[in-house]
Amino acid sequence: MDVIEINRLSKRYGQVRALDEVSLSVGRGELFGLIGPDGAGKTTLFRLLTTLISPDSGAATVEGLDIVHGYRRIRELVGYMPGRFSLYPDLTVEENLNFFAALFGTHVQDAYDLVAPIYRQIEPFKNRRAGKLSGGMKQKLALSCALIHRPSVLFLDEPTTGVDAVSRSEFWDMLAGLKAKDITMLVSTPYMDEAQRCDRIALCNEGRILGIDTPAGIVSRFDSRLYAVSAGNMFTLLQATRTFEGVDACYPFGSTHHIVAGGNFDAAALDGHLKADGLQDVRIAPCMPTIEDVFIKLMQR
Amino acid sequence: MNTDIIPFIRKESLHILRDKRTLLIVLLQPAVMLLLFGFAISTEVNDVRVAAVAPHRTAGVTEAVNRVAHNPNFTFYGYIQQNEIDDVLRRGDVTAVVVFADDYDRAVMQAAQGYAVNPPIQIVVDASNTNIAGTASVYLQNILLGTASAQSLFETRLLYNPQMKSAYNFVPGIMGVIFMLVCAMMTSVSIVREKEVGTMEVLLVSPVRPTKIILAKMIPYFVISCVTLAIILLISRFVLDIPMSGGIGGIVFVSLIYLALALALGLLISTFARTQIAAWMVSAVVMLMPMIMLSGMLFPIENLPLVLQPLTCAVPARWYISAMRKMMIEGLPVGAAMTELAVLCFMLLAVLGFALKKFNDKLE
Numbered sequence: 001m002d003v004i005e006i007n008r009l010s011k012r013y014g015q016v017r018a019l020d021e022v023s024l025s026v027g028r029g030e031l032f033g034l035i036g037p038d039g040a041g042k043t044t045l046f047r048l049l050t051t052l053i054s055p056d057s058g059a060a061t062v063e064g065l066d067i068v069h070g071y072r073r074i075r076e077l078v079g080y081m082p083g084r085f086s087l088y089p090d091l092t093v094e095e096n097l098n099f100f101a102a103l104f105g106t107h108v109q110d111a112y113d114l115v116a117p118i119y120r121q122i123e124p125f126k127n128r129r130a131g132k133l134s135g136g137m138k139q140k141l142a143l144s145c146a147l148i149h150r151p152s153v154l155f156l157d158e159p160t161t162g163v164d165a166v167s168r169s170e171f172w173d174m175l176a177g178l179k180a181k182d183i184t185m186l187v188s189t190p191y192m193d194e195a196q197r198c199d200r201i202a203l204c205n206e207g208r209i210l211g212i213d214t215p216a217g218i219v220s221r222f223d224s225r226l227y228a229v230s231a232g233n234m235f236t237l238l239q240a241t242r243t244f245e246g247v248d249a250c251y252p253f254g255s256t257h258h259i260v261a262g263g264n265f266d267a268a269a270l271d272g273h274l275k276a277d278g279l280q281d282v283r284i285a286p287c288m289p290t291i292e293d294v295f296i297k298l299m300q301r
Numbered sequence: 302m303n304t305d306i307i308p309f310i311r312k313e314s315l316h317i318l319r320d321k322r323t324l325l326i327v328l329l330q331p332a333v334m335l336l337l338f339g340f341a342i343s344t345e346v347n348d349v350r351v352a353a354v355a356p357h358r359t360a361g362v363t364e365a366v367n368r369v370a371h372n373p374n375f376t377f378y379g380y381i382q383q384n385e386i387d388d389v390l391r392r393g394d395v396t397a398v399v400v401f402a403d404d405y406d407r408a409v410m411q412a413a414q415g416y417a418v419n420p421p422i423q424i425v426v427d428a429s430n431t432n433i434a435g436t437a438s439v440y441l442q443n444i445l446l447g448t449a450s451a452q453s454l455f456e457t458r459l460l461y462n463p464q465m466k467s468a469y470n471f472v473p474g475i476m477g478v479i480f481m482l483v484c485a486m487m488t489s490v491s492i493v494r495e496k497e498v499g500t501m502e503v504l505l506v507s508p509v510r511p512t513k514i515i516l517a518k519m520i521p522y523f524v525i526s527c528v529t530l531a532i533i534l535l536i537s538r539f540v541l542d543i544p545m546s547g548g549i550g551g552i553v554f555v556s557l558i559y560l561a562l563a564l565a566l567g568l569l570i571s572t573f574a575r576t577q578i579a580a581w582m583v584s585a586v587v588m589l590m591p592m593i594m595l596s597g598m599l600f601p602i603e604n605l606p607l608v609l610q611p612l613t614c615a616v617p618a619r620w621y622i623s624a625m626r627k628m629m630i631e632g633l634p635v636g637a638a639m640t641e642l643a644v645l646c647f648m649l650l651a652v653l654g655f656a657l658k659k660f661n662d663k664l665e
Contacts, residue, residue, distance in 0.1 A: 047502075047664060050502075050506045051506070051663070052502060052505055052506065052663055052664040053663060053664050054663065075506050075507055075508055076508040078506065080502070080503060082499055082502045082503065084499050086498065086499035086500050086502060088312070088500060089498075090316060090319045091312065091315060091316075091319075095312070095315065098308070099308060099309075099312045100503075102305065102308035102309070103503075103507045103509055104507055104508060104509075105508065105509075
C-alpha cells in the first residue's frame with residue numbers, strides 16, 4: 001500500500017471547483033512534485049491531506065489512515081510546512097524550534113540527527129527573531145520545525161516561493177538528503193525547473209491533474225517537433241509566426257518563442273517569410289521540449 | 302497535561318512581553334482611567350455664577366445673597382436689574398438668577414409664623430445644560446430655604462457616599478470595562494492573530510488538542526488581569542478612599558469569576574472573527590458599546606427606555622458593576638450580591654461551553 005493514496009477527491013468553494021476528482025498515489029520514500037500555476041488546487045490538496053479541511057467527495061489515505069476518520073492519528077505522523085511563513089516572527093530561531101518540539105511532545109535533541117544538517121546553517125543566528133531572517137533562512141527554520149517530530153510524511157506547500165535562486169537550489173539539496181532517510185515528501189511548486197528534482201510529478205491546472213509521470217516521462221510525452229525562434233522585434237515575430245501555415249502553437253519562452261510544429265511545417269519557408277516581412281536577425285533552430293512545453297500543450301487540449 | 306502545558310504558557314508570555322507598548326497600555330490604562338474619572342472628570346456642579354435681582358436690599362436679602370456668595374459651589378456675579386435677566390443669561394455671564402420679591406422680608410416672616418404666602422423668591426436658570434440647571438437649582442433652593450428659616454418637611458441623608466463623590470460611582474464601572482478590554486479583546490485578538498499569520502494551520506496539524514492551546518493562551522492574560530485588579534483595588538482604597546468595608550475576599554472572588562467570563566467571551570469572538578481587525582471591531586461594537594450604554598455604568602438602568610431594560614440583563618458588566626457597588630460602596634458582604642454572582646456563574650458556564658463547542662479543530 002502506498003503512503004499517500006488519493007481517489008477521486010473533490011473540493012469546491014462556492015461555485016469554484018478547487019479540486020475536481022483528483023486521483024494519485026505516492027510511494028514510500030518518494031519525492032513527489034505537484035507542478036502548476038496559482039489556482040491549480042495545490043494548496044487545497046495539501047489542506048485536505050493534512051486534515052485541515054474535509055473533502056466534498058472522494059477519499060484519501062495517508063499512511064493507511066483515512067483523512068476524515070483518522071485525522072487525529074494523521075496529525076501525529078505528518079510534518080507540514082504551509083505556503084506562507086508560519087512561524088512566530090517575534091520569537092527567536094531557537095524559541096521557535098523549542099516551541100514546535102514541545103508542540104509534538106518531543107525535544108530538539110531527539111531529532112537532532114535529522115534536523116542538524118539544516119539547522120546547523122541557521123544556528124549562528126539562533127538568538128535572532130524569526131521575523132528578521134532572510135527568506136532562505138526562514139525556509140530552513142520552517143523545515144527544521146516541520147521535521148522536529150521525525151514525521152514519516154512531509155507536506156511542503158510551495159517551500160521555495162519568494163526565495164532567491166541559490167537558496168532554492170540549496171533547499172532542494174536538503175530535500176534530497178531527507179529522501180535518503182526514507183521520508184516521503186509531497187512538494188508543490190510553480191517553478192517548472194524544480195520539477196526535474198522530483199522522482200515523479202503531477203501537472204495540475206484548475207483543480208485537475210493533466211498528467212502524472214517521471215520528469216523524463218512527462219517530457220517524452222511531447223510528440224511534436226519543437227523549434228525556438230528569435231528576431232529583432234519579438235512581438236511582431238510572435239504575430240507573424242502564429243499565422244504562418246503549419247504552426248500549431250507559438251508562445252514566448254524565455255528569450256525566444258517556441259514553435260510547436262505541425263506535419264507540414266517548413267522551417268526554411270518560415271525563415272523566408274519572416275525576412276520578407278522585414279524582420280531582422282531571424283534565427284530558427286530545433287530544440288528539446290521541457291516540462292513547461294508539455295504543460296502548455298496539455299493545457300491547450 | 303499539566304506539566305507539558307508550560308511551554309505553551311511560556312511562548313504566550315513571550316508574545317506579550319515582547320509587545321512592550323501593549324503591555325504598558327494594559328498595565329497603565331486602569332490607573333490612568335481611575336485617576337481621570339476619580340479627579341478630573343466629575344459630575345459634581347462647581348463654580349456656578351449667580352446674579353440677584355432685589356428691588357429693596359433689605360437685611361434679609363443681603364443675608365440670603367451672602368449665603369449664596371459664600372457657598373463654594375457658587376460665585377456671586379452681582380445685583381442686576383429685572384430687565385437685564387434675559388441678557389446676562391443669554392451672554393452666559395451667569396447660569397442662574399435669584400429674583401427676590403418686593404416684600405421679601407415680610408413674606409419670610411409670615412411664612413415662619415405659619416401663614417400661607419406667595420413664594421417670595423424666583424429662581425431663573427439657564428437650562429441649556431439640564432444637568433447643571435437641575436443640580437444648581439436644587440443647591441440654590443437648599444441654601445435659600447435655610448435663609449428663609451422655613452422648616453422643611455423633608456430631611457435628606459445621603460448614605461454610602463455622603464459627599465456625592467463621582468469616583469465612587471465610576472470605579473465599579475471602570476472595573477467592568479477594563480477587564481472586558483484586557484481579557485476579552487486581547488485574548489480574541491491573540492487567537493485570531495494565529496489564524497491571520499498562518500501559525501494556526503501548523504498548530505492544528507499537530508497532536509495537541511486545541512483546547513490546550515487555548516487554555517495556555519488564557520493563563521497569561523488572566524495573570525495580567527489579576528495584576529490589574531490589584532492595581533485598581535489599591536488605588537481605590539488608598540487614593541480614592543473607597544471604603545470596601547464589605548470584605549476584600551468577596552470583591553476579589555466575584556472579580557475572578559467576571560475575569561473568567563471575559564476570557565470566555567474573548568474565545569467566543571475568536572471563533573467567529575477571521576482577522577485581528579474583525580476581532581477588534583466585534584469586541585468594540587458588539588461588546589464595549591452595549592457595556593457602556595446598558596450596564597448602568599453611565600446611565601441608570603431605570604432611566605432607560607422600557608424596551609431596552611430587559612436587554613441589560615444580557616450584559617455581564619451590569620451584574621458585575623451592581624455587585625461591585627454593593628460590596629465596594631455600600632460595604633455589604635458577598636452574600637448580598639448572590640443574585641449577581643449566580644448570573645455571572647451561569648453566563649460563564651454557558652459562554653465557555655458554547656465557545657469550546659464552536660472552536661473547530663479544522664480550518665473551516
